[in-house]
Amino acid sequence: MIVGYSLVIQAVSVGILVYCFTLFSLSWLDEFSSNRRDVMITISCLQVGMGVLGPLVGRALDKFPIRNVVLLGLLALVLGLWLAQLATALWQLWLVYATLMPMAASMMGTLASQTLVTKWFVERRGLALGLSAMGTNVGGMIFPLVVAGWLLDLGWRDTFLQLALISLVLVVPLTLVVLRREPGAVQLPAGSSAAAATGEVDLPKHWSAKEILTTSLFWLPFLALVPLNMTFGALQFNLANFARDAGLADAVGAQLVTVGSLCMLLGKLFFGSFGDRLDHRVLFWIANAVMVAALFIFLSASSQLMLVAGVACMGLAGGGILPLMGVIFSARFGAASFGRVMGFVMLNVTFGALAPVAAGWVYDATGSYDLSLWALLALIVPAVIAIVRLPPPQSTR
Secondary structure (H helix, E strand, C coil): CHHHHHHHHHHHHHHHHHHCHHHHHHHHHHHCCCCHHHHHHHHHHHHHHHHHHHHHHHHHHHHCCHHHHHHHHHHHHHHHHHHHCCCCCHHHHHHHHHHHHHHHHHHCCHHHHHHHHHHHCCCCHHHHHHHHHHHHHHHHHHHHHHHHHHHHHCCHHHHHHHHHHHHHHHHHHHHHHHCCCCCCCCCCCCCCHHHHHHCCCCCCCCCCHHHHCCCHHHHHHHHHHHHHHHHHHHHHCCHHHHHHHCCCCCHHHHHHHHHHHHHHHHHHHHHHHHCCCCCHHHHHHHHHHHHHHHHHHHHHCCCHHHHHHHHHHHHHHHCCHHHHHHHHHHHHHCCCCHHHHHHHHCHHHHHHCHHHHHHHHHHHHHCCCHHHHHHHHHHHHHHHHHHHHCCCCCCCC
């Protein structure tokens, strides 16, 4: 029930705010007569806001009932959708996406879901995190296809109102039923298979913010994940533009998002399943190798078939980001402080927010995304080398 619930709230929040963005961006390009860089600033406002709010929301998830945090996030989402559909200028969308939307994405999205699952699961936590993270892609498969039809029939403003209504209907009843009680203390029994895999055998340790931010246990994986996150963001949020540049219909953009979401489901299942069994560095190298393949395909993509292949690689690699974050940081910091740790990890999203804007700016200046894609390839190389020094899981939590 916990995994299923976390899957639903991520499908709603991430499906609407992240996966449907590339479809809305086409409507905003036409309505506000804007360039691609300025439209991409909208999603960057969301990502920067998530990074800023992450530490605060993470601490709240460790301190207050998760049910209350999720319902507050739902309120922010519904209010944000209602205000956004009233926008008459692009800067008004920036304002909504910098304030209310980050609250929704943090409080009822990945951060809340991973914290919830980590606090409930001990054995096979990696698999549980991988299955839970699939919710973002369930939303990524369903909502873009629904939204694509609504955009043709209703326009983007009425589509926002429909999404607000659906969010209320799906999330409120489930939250009240499933989160009637909080998880108990999480501790691995000595000698268990999970204890042997992670080294988590002692009483949970409560990490302070100072302790988290002054250890390589945090900073090395945090920084190594930045290029992977940036590359995924640059490709994902420009998928509709890649399709348009290849001379394809705008509806193909929604299909590409769905393909990417399906492949991310497979990626999350793979990385989640093996997160409890394989060296985390090996999993990191696999994710980056597949993402490099995606970049090379996008550099030469000129047909729908090539775009599908590139999106498939992007999805498989991007699907590993959330499970990797979950298993790497939970194995090194434990469940007791997971919300706070992941709150700081969400600052990673702030760095990733630069990529879509930079890619859009490069396109506006040169007429091509190639320069930005080569730059992302260059950033991945040092991250792949640095992860060799990833410290092993700690024995005290």
